[in-house]
Amino acid sequence: MQHKSTEITIVGGGVVGLSVAMGLLDAGHRVQVLDGVDSDMRASQGNFGLIWGQGKGWNFAPYAKWTYAALAKWPAFGRRLTDLSGMDIAVEQNGGFEFFTNADEMDEFAGMLANQQAHLGNRVNHEILTGDEVRGQIRGIGRDVVGASFSQTDGHVNPLRLLRALRLAVKALGGRITMDAHVTKITPATGGGFDLTLADGQQIGTGKVILSAGLGAMKLAGDLGFKTRIRPQRGELLITEKLGERLPFLSSTIRQVDEGGIQIGGTKADAGMDDSETLNVMAGLAKHAVAVFPALADVRVVRAWGALRVMSPDGFPVYAQSQRHSDAYLVTCHSGVTLAPLHASTLADWIENTTNAPDLEAFDEHRFSL
Amino acid sequence: MNIASRFERAPENAPTVRIEVNGETLVAKQGISLAAALLAQSGNPSRKTAKGNDRTAYCMMGVCFDCLVEVDGVANTQACMTLVRDGMIVSSQAGLRGLGGGQDV
Numbered sequence: 001m002q003h004k005s006t007e008i009t010i011v012g013g014g015v016v017g018l019s020v021a022m023g024l025l026d027a028g029h030r031v032q033v034l035d036g037v038d039s040d041m042r043a044s045q046g047n048f049g050l051i052w053g054q055g056k057g058w059n060f061a062p063y064a065k066w067t068y069a070a071l072a073k074w075p076a077f078g079r080r081l082t083d084l085s086g087m088d089i090a091v092e093q094n095g096g097f098e099f100f101t102n103a104d105e106m107d108e109f110a111g112m113l114a115n116q117q118a119h120l121g122n123r124v125n126h127e128i129l130t131g132d133e134v135r136g137q138i139r140g141i142g143r144d145v146v147g148a149s150f151s152q153t154d155g156h157v158n159p160l161r162l163l164r165a166l167r168l169a170v171k172a173l174g175g176r177i178t179m180d181a182h183v184t185k186i187t188p189a190t191g192g193g194f195d196l197t198l199a200d201g202q203q204i205g206t207g208k209v210i211l212s213a214g215l216g217a218m219k220l221a222g223d224l225g226f227k228t229r230i231r232p233q234r235g236e237l238l239i240t241e242k243l244g245e246r247l248p249f250l251s252s253t254i255r256q257v258d259e260g261g262i263q264i265g266g267t268k269a270d271a272g273m274d275d276s277e278t279l280n281v282m283a284g285l286a287k288h289a290v291a292v293f294p295a296l297a298d299v300r301v302v303r304a305w306g307a308l309r310v311m312s313p314d315g316f317p318v319y320a321q322s323q324r325h326s327d328a329y330l331v332t333c334h335s336g337v338t339l340a341p342l343h344a345s346t347l348a349d350w351i352e353n354t355t356n357a358p359d360l361e362a363f364d365e366h367r368f369s370l
Numbered sequence: 371m372n373i374a375s376r377f378e379r380a381p382e383n384a385p386t387v388r389i390e391v392n393g394e395t396l397v398a399k400q401g402i403s404l405a406a407a408l409l410a411q412s413g414n415p416s417r418k419t420a421k422g423n424d425r426t427a428y429c430m431m432g433v434c435f436d437c438l439v440e441v442d443g444v445a446n447t448q449a450c451m452t453l454v455r456d457g458m459i460v461s462s463q464a465g466l467r468g469l470g471g472g473q474d475v
Contacts, residue, residue, distance in 0.1 A: 140469075241446050244420070244466030260420070260466050295469045300446065 009034060009196060009206035011183050011220065012213030014044030015336040016343060018166035018177075020212055023348035025173035032206070033170060034181035034196070041215045041232070041275060044336065046307025048237065048265050049159035051091070051338050052252060054098055054126065054151045058112040061119035062362035063316045066342065068124055071153045073341035078157070085168035090258035093155030096250040097148045099134070099141075099292045106147045113149055126151040138248050144291045148251075156255050157337060166340075183213075186220055188325050210351070212331040214310040215273070225324035228365045230332060232273055232308035236281045237265040238289075239303040240296070247293070254289050254296075262299065264289045268309075277306040309334050313368055319350065320365040330365065380406075387456035398454045405430060405437045405450035408460075416449065417463040438463055 008024055010017045013035025021031045036042075053071050057064025071093075078091035100106035110128050117126065127150045134148045135141045170177060185197040186209060196204040211217040211224070218230050242260030250256075253266035264285045282304050290297045310332060312318050317333030329351060333339060342358075349357040381401040389396050389404075391411065398407035405427035408416050415424035417438055427437035430450045437449040442459050445467035449460075 242420070242466045243469060245468045247469075298444075299469070 007031070007206070008208045008210065009194075009204065010210045010212055011186075011196070012036070012211065012217060013167070013177055013179070014042060014212070014214060015047075015163055015166060015340060016044075016214070016331060016333065017210070017212035018163075018170050019336070019340040019343035020210060020331055020347055020351075021170045021175050022166070022173060022344040023346070024351065025170065025175050026345070027348040027352060029348075031170075031175045032204070033175060033177045034183055034198075034204075035177060035179045036182050036213065036216055037180055037199075040182075040213075041273065041308050043214050043308060043310050044163050045160065046235075046237070046275075046305060047159050047337060048235075048255065048263055049156050049162065049257075049337060050096075050252060050255070051093060051155040051157055052096065052335070053124070053153055053338070054096065054149060054252065055109065055112050055116060056335070056338075057119060057316075058116040060314075060316055060362075064116050064119040066317070066363075067335070067338060068120055068153070070339045070342045073345070074155070077341035077344065081162070081165045081169055084172045085165035087161055087165040087168065089161045089165045090158040091155065092157075092250070092258075093153065094250070095150055095152045096154030096156070096252060097134070097150050098252050099145050099148045099254075101144045101146060101288070101291050103146045109149060124151075124153065140248065140293055140295050142291050142294045154250070154252075156250055158258055159337065162337065162340075183220060186224060186328075193327065194325070208327045208329070208351070210329045210331055214332065215308060217330070217332065221330050224322050224328045224330075226320060226322060226330045226365060227368055228312055228318050228320065228330060228332070229368070231311050231313070232271070232275075233311045233334075234267075234269045234271040234275060234306050234308055235265055236267045236269075236277045236285065236306045237263055237304060238282060238285050238301045239263055241300045241302050243299065249293075251292070253285075254292060261302075262289075262296070264301075271306075273308065275306045275308050277304045310336075317363050318365050319347070319360045319363040387454050387458075389454055389456070389458040389460060391460045392462055400454065400456075402454060403430070403450050404439070404441070404452045404454050404458070404460065405448075407454050408437075408439070408449060415462075418465060420465050422465075 007030040010021050010033045013033045021033050024031050053067045056067045113126050129148045131146045182199040183196050187195045189195050193207045194209050240262040247256040256262050267281050320330045322328040346358045384400045386397050387400050416426040425436040428434045432451045438446045439449050440461045441447040
């Protein structure tokens with residue numbers, strides 16, 4: 001039996017785990033990231049690549065503020081990732097729209113944005129546009145669009161290249177990433193730290209352990225005394241053929257990848273661990289896209305897939321230290337792309353409990369046991 | 371089902387059709403795919419990728435998308451999945467297709 005010792009082990013090599021690894025490596029720690037197997041539910045390989053703030057935390061001020069702090073850090077974070085990885089991850093943060101074809105839904109969202117604005121003050125602002133105003137600004141918007149909201153700080157990134165760049169950045173900073181390392185058991189070791197058992201029987205010793213394996217972390221989290229119950233939320237996506245022209249807008253449901261293909265998505269469904277796609281949902285997505293931008297009507301869809309979002313009971317991130325084992329942490333959220341710059345910096349202060357540690361009390365899991 | 375029944379034999383005595391490829395007339399047997407007709411004509415590249423590389427039909431079964439051509443004004447048509455038809459107007463593509471409509475109708 002092999003027995004290795006690492007200072008901090010991160011269980012989960014997706015966008016969240018790798019971001020956290022970057023921050024801890026910057027803080028001078030030895031870090032090992034254990035990534036799962038290909039058959040795992042990998043949210044980091046199915047997502048939409050949005051760097052997005054509109055509406056987030058409208059009913060929970062700490063999340064609104066955390067999200068906007070991340071948006072402000074994205075430009076520098078994107079540059080650093082490129083420096084470390086040598087990859088262009090196609091960050092574009094020139095503002096994004098939320099389009100509406102239903103006036104009541106539009107009014108409801110405008111109300112949510114007003115609430116969000118109240119939490120954020122004047123540092124951030126958004127615009128509400130009528131259908132005609134949108135059509136005046138963007139050529140080709142459909143006449144069924146009754147209005148839109150716009151926020152200057154929203155943007156997007158190439159999600160698969162982001163994941164690859166994060167891997168390369170972690171390695172460049174001296175971190176170790178082990179693939180095909182499915183952790184089956186975490187046992188507190190005598191004298192502190194933990195022993196991790198992998199599916200192949202290998203044992204790994206570690207001082208601290210951070211669970212950021214999305215849906216895959218749930219059993220391990222329960223074993224370590226965490227109370228958070230993560231649930232999957234299915235989203236479906238369409239991908240079109242690549243276009244030589246740029247789409248004249250970015251929205252939360254329709255975005256053009258830098259290579260030219262258009263992603264259409266944004267659906268939400270409770271379907272357990274079933275990540276398959278469904279015909280009626282795909283048809284609804286296509287209809288929405290054509291209503292917003294009728295020129296898409298003759299553009300072919302070449303791929304479609306379902307993927308599972310990682311949702312906490314209230315949808316907000318969870319940053320929790322285990323009550324039972326103080327060297328075990330749970331870091332899980334839905335918005336791993338948007339929040340990456342914070343996970344890769346100030347979250348390390350929280351894990352180290354330095355004087356610069358952000359106040360993440362609001363994101364502790366004790367909120368679920370109230 | 372035996373293996374032979376999965377393949378359609380090329381029609382031997384089928385009538386011919388005339389199609390136009392980049393302004394030139396091409397005669398092909400009815401019942402064959404446009405990709406087969408293009409390969410039989412010259413085998414020359416039938417499109418250029420976004421980065422300017424040459425491509426022509428390869429997999430002949432709808433998978434590789436290397437055989438894309440514009441057919442009767444419709445870009446990105448898979449030539450291997452399209453049968454030749456009399457009067458068909460075909461042109462090579464260079465790079466990615468654009469947004470056709472563009473306007474709210």
